[in-house]
Structure formats: C-alpha cells, structure tokens
Amino acid sequence: MNPRLARILVDGTTDREFDYTVPDALVDGVQVGSRVRLPFRHRQLLGTVIALPAVSEVPVEKLRPITSVVGDDPAIPAVLLELARWISEYYCAPLDQAMRGVLPDVIRKAEIDFKERQFARLVRAPDEEEAAALAKRSPRRAELLAALESAPSQRVQVVQLLEDLGTTRQTLQGLVKLGFVAIEHGTIPRDPFGANVFLADTPLILNPEQSAALREVRDMMMTPRAEQKPMLLHGVTGSGKTEIYLQAIAMARAKGRGALVLVPEISLTPQTVERFKSRFAGAGDEVAVLHSRLSEGERHDEWHRIHSGEARIVIGARSAIFAPVREPGLIVVDEEHEGSYKQEEAPRYHARDIAVVRAKLEGCAVLLGSATPSLESYHNATTGKYVLLNLTTRVDDRKMPIIRIIDMRRESQRQNSSGPSVLSEKLRTAVTSRLDKGEQTILFLNRRGFASAMLCPKCGFVCECPNCSLALTFHRTNDLLMCHLCGHRQKAPKRCPNPDCRDPAIRHRGFGTERVEDVVAKVFPKARIARMDADTMTGKHAHRDALGAFKAGKTDILVGTQMIAKGLHFPNVTLVGIINADLSLHMNDFRAAERTFQLLTQVAGRAGRGDMEGEVIVQTCTPMSPAIQFARHHDFQGFWEQESEFRQTCDHPPFTHLVLITVRSPHKERAEFSAQTMARRIRENLPRGAVMFDPLPAPWEKLKTYYRFQIQLRSRAILTLSRYVRQVLDALPLPEDVQAQVDVDPQQLL
Numbered sequence: 103m104n105p106r107l108a109r110i111l112v113d114g115t116t117d118r119e120f121d122y123t124v125p126d127a128l129v130d131g132v133q134v135g136s137r138v139r140l141p142f143r144h145r146q147l148l149g150t151v152i153a154l155p156a157v158s159e160v161p162v163e164k165l166r167p168i169t170s171v172v173g174d175d176p177a178i179p180a181v182l183l184e185l186a187r188w189i190s191e192y193y194c195a196p197l198d199q200a201m202r203g204v205l206p207d208v209i210r211k212a213e214i215d216f217k218e219r220q221f222a223r224l225v226r227a228p229d230e231e232e233a234a235a236l237a238k239r240s241p242r243r244a245e246l247l248a249a250l251e252s253a254p255s256q257r258v259q260v261v262q263l264l265e266d267l268g269t270t271r272q273t274l275q276g277l278v279k280l281g282f283v284a285i286e287h288g289t290i291p292r293d294p295f296g297a298n299v300f301l302a303d304t305p306l307i308l309n310p311e312q313s314a315a316l317r318e319v320r321d322m323m324m325t326p327r328a329e330q331k332p333m334l335l336h337g338v339t340g341s342g343k344t345e346i347y348l349q350a351i352a353m354a355r356a357k358g359r360g361a362l363v364l365v366p367e368i369s370l371t372p373q374t375v376e377r378f379k380s381r382f383a384g385a386g387d388e389v390a391v392l393h394s395r396l397s398e399g400e401r402h403d404e405w406h407r408i409h410s411g412e413a414r415i416v417i418g419a420r421s422a423i424f425a426p427v428r429e430p431g432l433i434v435v436d437e438e439h440e441g442s443y444k445q446e447e448a449p450r451y452h453a454r455d456i457a458v459v460r461a462k463l464e465g466c467a468v469l470l471g472s473a474t475p476s477l478e479s480y481h482n483a484t485t486g487k488y489v490l491l492n493l494t495t496r497v498d499d500r501k502m503p504i505i506r507i508i509d510m511r512r513e514s515q516r517q518n519s520s521g522p523s524v525l526s527e528k529l530r531t532a533v534t535s536r537l538d539k540g541e542q543t544i545l546f547l548n549r550r551g552f553a554s555a556m557l558c559p560k561c562g563f564v565c566e567c568p569n570c571s572l573a574l575t576f577h578r579t580n581d582l583l584m585c586h587l588c589g590h591r592q593k594a595p596k597r598c599p600n601p602d603c604r605d606p607a608i609r610h611r612g613f614g615t616e617r618v619e620d621v622v623a624k625v626f627p628k629a630r631i632a633r634m635d636a637d638t639m640t641g642k643h644a645h646r647d648a649l650g651a652f653k654a655g656k657t658d659i660l661v662g663t664q665m666i667a668k669g670l671h672f673p674n675v676t677l678v679g680i681i682n683a684d685l686s687l688h689m690n691d692f693r694a695a696e697r698t699f700q701l702l703t704q705v706a707g708r709a710g711r712g713d714m715e716g717e718v719i720v721q722t723c724t725p726m727s728p729a730i731q732f733a734r735h736h737d738f739q740g741f742w743e744q745e746s747e748f749r750q751t752c753d754h755p756p757f758t759h760l761v762l763i764t765v766r767s768p769h770k771e772r773a774e775f776s777a778q779t780m781a782r783r784i785r786e787n788l789p790r791g792a793v794m795f796d797p798l799p800a801p802w803e804k805l806k807t808y809y810r811f812q813i814q815l816r817s818r819a820i821l822t823l824s825r826y827v828r829q830v831l832d833a834l835p836l837p838e839d840v841q842a843q844v845d846v847d848p849q850q851l852l
C-alpha cells in the first residue's frame with residue numbers, strides 16, 4: 103500500500119508547497135490544518151498541512167517523512183486556512199505571509215506550551231486511616247495534600263505549590279500514583295483580568311428602535327446562508343449599539359453558537375471588556391479577550407481556550423478576526439469605520455473586510471456598527487449589498503450635544519498674539535463654568551508633544567528628522583526633538599543648528615497635547631488635570647488607571663489624543679473642546695474630509711452622556727468646510743451625499759478600488775528607476791478597466807532612511823488587478839537594495 107501523503111506549506115518558504123509522507127504512527131494525528139515538524143534540507147522546520155493528496159508529482163521514494171505533529175487538534179480550522187488563501191490572493195501576499203497573519207506567532211512557533219502551567223487538583227481527600235498512614239510514612243506528601251485541601255477550589259498551579267512548600271515534583275507524583283491528586287493543564291491560568299470580579303448584569307429593556315434592529319439581526323441569523331447579507335448598524339453615538347451586540351450574541355449562544363466581536367485597539371478599554379464579561383459572567387468564563395498588550399503566554403492561553411471551545415465569545419482588536427472561535431453565529435465589528443482595522447504591514451488586510459469574508463465562509467451573520475460608517479460600507483448599504491439598520495436617537499431620548507464652531511482666525515486677531523492660540527475665549531469661559539459646577543471637561547488634540555516643529559525665525563531653518571521627510575516634534579518634558587514616524591530623538595538645540603545662522607531665537611511652532619496641558623494648568627491653576635497620550639500612557643495599567651481616576655471624578659480636565667476619542671462613556675462630562683479641528687483636514691489624502699467628520703462626531707459623542715446636556719466647542723481656521731458643518735448639524739446623510747458625489751466624480755473609493763505600490767531604497771535614484779521600470783511592465787498588459795498613474799515620490803518621500811516612490815492603480819475589478827500586479831512583480835527581479843510593497847485598498851497614502 104502507498105504511504106499517506108501530506109502537502110505542506112513550510113514556514114518561511116513563501117509560496118512553494120512540499121509533499122511529505124506521513125509515518126503510520128502519525129496517520130491519525132495529521133489532518134488538514136495540522137502544524138507539523140519536518141526535515142527540510144539539513145534542518146528541522148515547522149509547517150502547515152494544507153492538503154492530504156492521494157498522489158504526488160514527486161516519486162514516493164524521494165519523499166521524506168514528517169517528524170512529528172505539534173499540538174493535538176488540527177491547529178488551524180479549515181475556515182482559517184481558506185481565509186489565508188483569500189488574503190494571499192486579494193492582498194497580493196505570499197501564502198506563507200498570509201498564514202503568519204492568521205496564526206499568532208506564539209502558536210506558530212510552538213515554543214511555549216502549558217508545561218509550566220500545570221495544575222494539581224485534589225481528586226479525593228484521604229480518609230482518617232489513610233491520612234494517618236501518610237503522615238507517618240511521608241510527612242511531605244501529607245503536607246502537600248493538606249495544602250491542596252485548603253486551597254480555593256482545591257486546585258493550585260504546580261510550580262507555585264512546589265515552590266510554596268519547598269518540595270519536589272516527586273512528592274507530588276507520589277500523590278498522583280495514590281490517586282489523591284490529578285495533574286491537569288491549566289485553562290484559566292494567566293487571565294489578564296484575573297484580579298477583577300465581574301458582577302453579572304442582565305439585558306436592558308430595548309427601546310423600539312433597538313428592538314426593531316435586534317429583530318432584523320435575529321432574522322438574519324436565521325436566514326439560510328446563501329441568502330445572508332452583511333448588516334450595517336448606523337446608530338448615533340450613545341444610541342445603544344453595544345446593547346444590541348450583547349443581546350444578539352446571547353441569541354447566538356442560545357443556539358449553541360459562538361461569537362466574535364472586533365473593537366479598535368484603542369477602545370478595547372476595561373470599560374468595554376467589563377460590559378461583555380459581566381453580561382456573560384453567568385456561564386463560566388466564556389469570554390476571551392485578545393489585545394496587543396497580552397504577554398506571549400497570555401496570548402497562548404487565550405488562543406487555546408478559544409480553540410478548545412472553552413471560550414465561545416471573543417472580543418479583541420484587529421487580529422482577533424482570526425481567533426479560532428468554534429461555530430460562530432455572529433461576527434460584530436464595532437466602529438467599523440476605524441482606520442486601525444487595516445493592518446499596516448504585510449499581510450495588509452482590513453479586518454472589517456475579512457470579517458465579511460469569514461462570515462460568508464462560516465455561514466454566519468455579520469454586523470458592522472458605527473455612528474459614522476465608512477463610505478465603503480455605507481455605499482454597500484445603499485446598493486443593497488448590505489442591509490442597513492438605523493438607530494437615530496440616543497437612548498432615553500437624550501439630546502445630541504450642541505456643537506459650537508469657533509473661528510480661530512478671528513480669535514488670534516482678537517487675542518492680539520503672534521502665535522496660534524490654544525484656548526479661545528469661548529472655550530475658556532465654558533471650562534470655567536464646568537469647573538464651577540463640578541462637571542468634567544475633555545480637551546482633544548490629535549497631536550502629542552509640545553510643539554509640532556522648531557524653526558528659526560531668522561533663516562527659516564526647520565529641524566527635520568535625518569531619516570524622514572518630516573519636521574521633528576518638540577517634547578518639553580525631556581527637552582527632546584522626536585520623530586513621530588521613526589522614533590529618532592535628539593536634544594533640542596539652544597540656537598539655530600544652521601552653521602551660517604546660529605541664532606539663539608529658535609522658536610516653537612504649532613502645538614501638541616503637552617503644550618495644551620501646560621496652558622490649561624496656567625489658565626486654571628486649581629483644576630485637576632490629566633493627560634492621556636502615547637507619551638504619558640507607558641505603563642501596562644496606565645490607561646486603566648487614568649480612566650479610572652477620571653471616572654471617579656478625581657480629574658476635572660482630561661487632555662488627550664485619539665486615545666480618548668472612542669467609546670468612552672462618562673456621564674459627568676458635559677464639555678468637549680476640540681483644540682484644532684484642522685489637523686486631519688489638510689492632509690494630502692482623499693479621505694481627509696471623511697476622517698474629520700468621523701473624528702468630530704466621535705469626539706462630540708463623548709459629551710452629555712449622562713442626564714446633563716453636552717456642549718462641544720470646535721476650534722478651527724476653516725469653519726465653513728463641509729466636514730465641519732455637517733458634523734456640527736449631526737448630519738451624516740448630508741455629508742454622505744456631498745462626499746460620495748465628490749468621490750464618484752474623481753473616481754475614488756468606494757466607487758473604485760486602489761492598489762498602491764511603494765518602491766523603496768536607501769538610494770533615491772534606484773528607487774525611482776525601479777519604480778519607472780515596474781510601471782512600464784505593469785502598463786504592458788494592464789487589465790481592461792484598470793488605470794495606472796505614473797510613479798511619483800511618496801508624500802513622505804523619505805521614511806526611516808528609505809527613499810520612496812509610489813505607483814497608484816485603480817480598478818473596479820480588484821481581484822483581477824491584484825492577481826495581475828502579483829504576477830508582474832513576481833516576474834520582475836529588483837536590485838538587492840530595492841524593495842516593493844503592495845497595498846490593496848490602502849488606508850494611508852503617505
């Protein structure tokens with residue numbers, strides 16, 4: 103009989119698949135999706151079984167056998183293998199790279215396992231006679247047994263037990279042999295929320311709009327898979343979208359199915375997690391949480407808890423879309439418009455789009471939610487590809503906050519100052535009145551640091567990053583100039599660094615959160631102020647602590663970056679000040695208006711969530727720009743109509759798809775030359791309907807010491823275009839110091 107064969111994608115070998123034989127002893131263990139160890143040339147490598155073919159093109163006697171299987175189950179569920187294939191094709195990525203996106207490193211490498219996290223559990227307490235005998239023959243065993251008996255749930259981690267008692271594994275093994283103790287793998291060992299207790303809470307009574315939306319979600323979950331459509335839940339901030347997610351998930355669970363909830367990393371706050379953990383607290387620890395601050399060990403444990411079916415509900419950031427949830431009945435993507443769902447390194451997938459694809463493969467419902475849907479999703483809703491659900495009012499009919507626009511051009515005339523003013527008079531007055539009433543204020547600015555640049559007023563010299571084409575940001579706390587792109591840092595100069603100038607009057611221009619905090623502290627010396635941005639939030643619990651203090655009313659004014667723009671719910675916040683609304687508007691990007699609209703709406707949504715009405719003050723130098731005006735009137739529809747017309751006229755997404763190829767090299771001429779060559783090749787057989795633009799220097803021409811040129815392509819038939827681009831690039835050798843990266847549906851054009 104012929105030996106069994108396995109087709110394997112060996113880690114690190116891009117797209118080639120290799121056949122191996124399966125030794126008899128492993129036949130039961132090797133399945134599609136298994137992770138295996140195998141001989142490759144002169145080394146042992148890991149790989150993934152992607153098929154069990156009946157025959158191989160290579161003569162069987164030339165094939166080598168698999169060494170061993172890593173883990174028990176097939177590590178990768180079939181759906182995730184299919185997703186990896188889809189990603190590889192759609193996003194122009196080698197399959198191995200796509201696979202790396204799908205499977206966390208810690209699982210792939212299989213270096214960490216449960217060994218050090220075994221638990222000893224008391225199986226049976228000794229009766230009196232046995233206890234006496236044990237105490238006499240082996241006091242150490244008796245002691246160990248007693249310790250287990252008195253432990254909560256009579257279960258202790260092995261390492262800890264041995265360490266506490268200063269005893270050996272042999273002592274423990276003796277007790278196992280006698281049948282008193284069992285050793286088992288820990289399943290809830292490194293629970294990152296271990297110290298918290300989650301009080302069970304119950305579903306709220308929905309208002310009519312919520313009920314109607316939930317009914318539609320339920321109906322969709324029961325629709326035969328061929329007729330299912332993705333749903334877009336457009337609900338204003340505070341309209342109770344999360345409550346709908348929670349109740350829809352409960353429905354999925356009632357049918358024995360799991361659920362997957364994606365939230366942006368930044369809003370994966372303790373508050374959000376708590377809501378999910380509390381709602382499903384009754385049913386054991388069903389909720390697994392995946393975020394980027396997990397240690398490798400924690401990630402490993404959570405992954406296995408999900409994979410084994412112990413955790414059936416997963417809440418997590420972008421890459422959680424690949425969590426091995428069993429039989430999901432619903433996938434939720436909250437804040438679906440968020441740019442952070444797009445992974446900015448290869449494989450450059452968009453988790454929202456993956457969610458839609460995965461739901462289709464799983465035959466489950468998918469619910470995208472947002473107060474400010476992306477134009478892509480809203481477009482799909484208007485064409486009938488998605489089903490649109492609406493929540494038009496805030497829960498309990500709370501009013502939407504009043505939004506006031508302050509023209510900062512006039513403000514700086516009035517204040518008679520040379521530089522930009524941080525706080526307008528209106529904002530100052532508004533903050534004062536909140537302080538008087540004991541209410542809280544959030545001040546938002548989308549830029550950290552003290553000053554956005556240092557420049558010499560005499561010769562015009564601007565301190566730029568040596569590695570990037572970007573001005574350095576001044577951070578006063580440590581008197582440094584920092585590059586927010588590459589992390590470069592240098593001492594802030596005392597005089598102009600231009601050797602021909604050396605003027606001591608070098609100045610700061612523009613401002614960031616550090617400066618806002620500084621100004622606020624001067625203007626309101628009695629106020630308790632906290633700042634939340636990437637500079638202050640460095641510790642593991644910094645975020646949780648800062649928000650905790652704010653929630654407890656220990657902070658009057660919270661200054662922060664986008665970190666505070668999302669998903670927070672503080673009833674006592676009645677004022678939100680947007681210090682500079684123009685920061686995102688003037689970016690060289692067709693999505694600038696969309697981003698501004700989203701940001702203003704989201705930040706404004708933080709105000710007036712309690713019983714008190716909220717007020718939002720927006721400072722801008724372009725008060726009449728449509729994004730600001732539509733946000734002011736809470737008019738998504740108006741914004742959509744105007745913006746989609748503009749996009750259609752200019753042939754921008756969502757009316758087409760983009761592919762952005764970036765060619766980079768430490769040598770400018772080489773990057774440019776390679777980009778030109780590539781563009782010529784691509785043009786030769788460009789698929790019909792696709793458009794290519796000539797290579798241009800990237801907006802940040804230099805980034806992290808590389809010079810960059812970009813080729814932009816557009817087409818409605820995106821799969822055809824990606825396949826074609828991949829084919830051309832695969833056939834085009836690049837010089838050693840030139841690299842190309844392809845971004846399909848890019849979010850960043852920089």
Ligand code: ADP
Nearest residue numbers: 306307308309337339340341342343344345497
């Ligand atoms: P969104 O996600 O749309 O911003 P949330 O789901 O966070 O809104 O809801 C805002 C607040 O209203 C939360 O405190 C939530 O508990 C509460 N809430 C939601 N639905 C109801 C309801 N039907 N009745 C009472 N309170 C509700």
Ligand code: ZN
Nearest residue numbers: 567570585588
């Ligand atoms: Zn830099």
